[in-house]
Amino acid sequence: MKVIAIAAVSDDGFIAGPDGGIPWRLPRDTAHFRQFTEDQCLLLGRKTYSEMIGWFRPGHRAIVVTRAGSLPADPSITPELATSVQSAIEKAERSGIERLIVCGGAQIYRASLELVDELVITHVHTQIGAGLAFPSISESDWYPAETEPWPMDADNSIAMTLTHYRRVNRKFA
Ligand SMILES: NC(=O)c1ccc[n+]([C@@H]2O[C@H](COP(=O)([O-])OP(=O)(O)OC[C@H]3O[C@@H](n4cnc5c(N)ncnc54)[C@H](OP(=O)(O)O)[C@@H]3O)[C@@H](O)[C@H]2O)c1
Structure with a gap:
């Protein structure tokens, strides 16, 4: 099974504002996220799951990491609970999925991050100053295998670069 993390990260390293919530509205990235995750098994923290209730489609499967015994319901899917990231990955692995x-x-x-095979990062070319950070993408661990610039346009007020990172130690594997 391949484990892939997907995120949109500002140039100063943040995924959300200090009080949570995504600090930009970028339909190109939203469409990319929707397409990349279509019919996939998703691993989410309880806070992100709660923000996404109503977004899921019946083809999704969601494994949610939480210390709570139950979660608020979504109209399209029944989330599965896991008590740690490790146990969520093991649960997915046992079910025989590919991604x-x-x-x-x-x-x-x-x-x-240590358990992930690939990163799909939308670098959002803005500085937000403070917030919830994405962990550092170290050049000694990751290399940008593919990049695609997404210039600003009428619908997207910030330029972005989509970068697919793979692990350095697997570069020549
Ligand atoms: N820009 C992006 O690409 C992007 C992507 C996703 C999310 N976001 C933003 O990120 C923010 C949420 O991030 P967050 O860090 O605050 O929350 P989070 O990672 O979504 O969820 C945190 C929750 O996960 C559970 N959890 C975490 N570690 C655990 C552990 N070791 N064992 C058991 N449960 C554990 C806990 O749930 P319980 O409290 O239920 O125990 C914890 O409160 C939102 O604002 C969202 O919009 C941005």
Whole structure:
């Protein structure tokens, strides 16, 4: 099973404002996120899951990391609970799926980075100054295998670069 993290990160390293919530509205990235995660098994922290209730489609499967015994319901899916990122990954692995998509938030990216095979990062070319950070993408661990510039346009008020990172130690594997 391949574990892939997907995130949109500002140039100063943040995924959300200090009180949570995504600090930009960028339809191109929203469409990319929707397409990349379509019909996939998603790993989410409880806070991100709660923000996404109503967004899920019946083809999604969601494994939610929480210390709570139950979660608020979503109209399209029944989330599965896990008590840690590690146990969420093991649960996915046992079910025989090919890809698990780590969708955040900050706590979950931090806890999973060591366990992730690939990163799909939308670099949002803005500085937000403070907030919830994505862990550092170290050049000694990751290399940008593919990049695609997304210039600003009528619908997207900030330029972005989509970068697909792979692990350095797997570069020549
Ligand atoms: N820009 C992006 O790409 C992006 C992507 C995703 C999310 N976000 C943003 O990120 C923010 C949320 O991030 P966040 O870090 O505050 O929350 P989060 O990672 O989504 O969820 C945190 C929750 O996960 C559970 N959890 C975390 N570590 C755990 C552990 N070791 N064992 C058991 N449960 C654990 C806890 O749930 P319980 O409290 O229920 O125990 C914790 O409160 C939102 O504002 C969202 O919009 C941005």
